[in-house]
Amino acid sequence: MTEYQVIDRQEDFATAAESLARGHGPVAVDVERASGFRYSQRAYLVQVFRRGAGLFLFDPPPIGDFSALQAAIGEVEWVLHAASQDLPSLRELDLSPVTIFDTELAARLLGHERVGLGAVVESTLGISLAKAHSAADWSTRPLPQSWLEYAALDVAHLIDVRDALVEELQEQHKTEIAAEEFAAVLERLPKPPREDPWRRLSGLHTVRGRQSLAVAKELWSAREDFARAEDVSPGRLVPDRSLVAAIRANPKTKRELGALKDFTGRASRTQLDRWWEAIERGRATEVLPPERIQSDTLPPPRAWIDRNPAADARLKTARPRVEEIAEALGMPTENLLTPDTLRRLAWSPPEPIDEGSIAEALLAAHARRWQIAHTAQVIASAFVDSVQTVETTAENSS
Incomplete structure (x- = not known):
């Protein structure tokens, strides 16, 4: 087991940052959150390893200011696994790399059958990692020793x-492809907030009537406000199914x-006034939400x-040709071109x-240049060829 230090004081943090600055080569970075337990996606542990420096586990809440770490490693290549998941939490701490290497994304581009961290470590190094605490509540304090050892292994290799x-990547001539993909991950903007996020309530499709939808909106908003204030995952307060059952x-x-037996959750009774007030607001409002909102979502291809x-005809002609290119490149089709991009075209x-x-x-549509180089001509030819399919179908129908 690689030795590591748990850092939860600014004095020790400054010393660790200095050590990391003196290290050499890329720096491995990982984050543990409390997804499913907390409202926020904040980091509750940041793991960092660099050759010549060692392995450090940083406890963000007591440390607070991470500027010394950013100064120490900010210009160095950061190695992350599934970087798109960790970058938002790191950026909340003002930790932001200039360049990255994403081991999960690289494994996808290389055609590895399994791309989880444990599988990639095993396939490349022959080392087996136990993934026992990936869904743990990392806001727990103190963190159990077994959790810390698990977290350290996430960056040790x-x-x-x-x-x-x-x-x-060099052997498969995919170095430049990977570089484009890594840069795209870094440059990707966060998705804009949904216009009506309350419509994502599971089971909302069973609710009928605009007034009932207004009640759903108020209940969802009340739960969201309380969850944010308490920093608790909304579903742990009152599950979606309970809100819908109440409506x-x-x-x-x-x-x-x-008295509703289906209205459950740890805050369903302790915050009964809150939920009842939300219901009354929904019933009283005259500004009713529409039954449905316009969306740019395409119909399902079967329709x-x-x-x-x-x-x-265009989709049915182009899709297998794009799949053939992906197979020749030895990577999943969705890494060559997302299905949604092809469908919209x-x-x-x-x-x-x-x-x-x-x-x-x-x-x-934000496709990368290497993707365009491999697919644009093939898609154009397929779309042109599809016209013959449509004409033949029309002739046979007449």
């Missing part, structure tokens, strides 16, 4: 894994709400043949349909 994957039961009084036969292609217009459309 990451530099060696990176070095092995670098060699594989459908349409209780006449607060007592009736409290295309009736709703947009030309698009159906097929549904509403640019005019005229040629390699140049398809390339521009792919670039606008």
Whole structure:
């Protein structure tokens, strides 16, 4: 087991940062959150390893200011596994890399069958990692020793894994591809907030009527506000199914709400006034939400043949050709081109349909240049060929 230090004081933190600054080569970084337990996605442990410096476990709440660590390693390549998951939490601490190497993404591009950290460590180094605490509540204090050992192992081998994957990328001539993908992860903007996030309530499709939807919105907002204030995952206060059950039961009084056996959750009774007030607000409001909101979501492909036969033909012609390219490259199709990108192109292609217009459309959809180089001409040809499919189908129908 690699030795490590747990840092929870600014004095020790400054010393660790100095040590990391004196290290050499890339730096391995990982984050542990309390997803499913806490409202926030803040980091409750940051693990860092660098050759020549050692392995450190930083406890963010008592440390607070991480500027010394950013100064120590900010310009160095950071090695992360599934970087898109950890970067938001790191950025909350003002920790932000200039360049990264994502071992999970590299493994995908290389065609590894399994890309979880344990699987990649095993396939590259022959070392087996126990993944016993990945879903733990990392806001727990003090952290059990077994959890800390697990967390340390998440970065202890990451530099060696990176070095092995670098060699594989070179052998498969995918070094530049990986570099483009890593840069895209760093540059990716967070998704804008949903217009009506309350509509994601599980089971909301069973609720009928705009007034009932107004009650759903108020209940969701009340739970969200309380969860944020308490820093607790909303579903741990009152599950979605309980909110929906309360809406459908349409209780006449607060007592009736409290008597509902399907209205469960640790805050369902202790915060009964809060939920009842939300229900009353929803019932009283005259600003009612629409039954449905307009969305740019495409219909499911199985419906295309009736709703947009030309698009159906384009998709059915292009998809297997893109899959063939991915197979030849030895990577999953979704890493070559996301299914949604291809579907949107097929549904509403640019005019005229040629390699140049398809390339521009792919670039606008945030496809990387290597993806465009491999797919634009193939997609354009497939879309043109699909016209013959539509014409043949029409002739056979007449």
